[in-house]
Amino acid sequence: MTIPGARGATLVDCSTGLAVAAVGGSGVLDRHEDAAGTTDVVRVVLASPALSASPAGDDVQEIIVSGEFGYHLLVCVGRAFGAQLFLHVVLDRDSGNLALARLRVREIVDLLAGGRDDV
Numbered sequence: 001m002t003i004p005g006a007r008g009a010t011l012v013d014c015s016t017g018l019a020v021a022a023v024g025g026s027g028v029l030d031r032h033e034d035a036a037g038t039t040d041v042v043r044v045v046l047a048s049p050a051l052s053a054s055p056a057g058d059d060v061q062e063i064i065v066s067g068e069f070g071y072h073l074l075v076c077v078g079r080a081f082g083a084q085l086f087l088h089v090v091l092d093r094d095s096g097n098l099a100l101a102r103l104r105v106r107e108i109v110d111l112l113a114g115g116r117d118d119v
Contacts, residue, residue, distance in 0.1 A: 003089070003091070003096070003100070003101050003104045004095060004096055004097055005070075005091045005092040005094075005096020006089055006090070007025060007090045007091065007092055008022070008024035008034075008089075008090045009087060009088065009089045009090070010025070010031050010034045010035055010038075010087070011077070011086075011088075011112075012035040012038060012039055012085065012086050012088060013035075013084070013085055014042055014046075014084040014085065014086055015084055017035055017039035018032075019032060019034065019035040020085065024090075025090065034088060038072070038074055038086075038088045041065070042063065042074055042076070042086050045060055045063055046076075060076065061075065062074060062075045062102070062106075063075075064098070064102075067093075068093075069093055069094075070090060070091050070092045070093045071096070071098055071101070072088060072089075072090055072091075073088070073089045073091060073098075074086055074088050075087045075105050075106065075109050077109050077113050078113045085112070087108065087109055087112075089101065089105055
């Protein structure tokens, strides 16, 4: 939650649609609804050959949904911990910086995927 403008984050298991962990989001999003809804989005994007640049369809790293008041950044963690995980970060449009958030979230995801616990 040290990312400027971050209002909440949820780590989600893509196979079950369940929240593995959540932080922030008080009054902004329910972690269970967040996990279920964003899982549908991630599954559709990952299953769509039109949104992939490789024949295997496994090159999607992040999805950005832009809204009037903020951004939803969905970043694939990969198969860390034996499951396909992704991180959903809600970013306020006025106080956040999307480019900076993308860089910081990528660092966090790399730490998670690498199995390190110094996030």
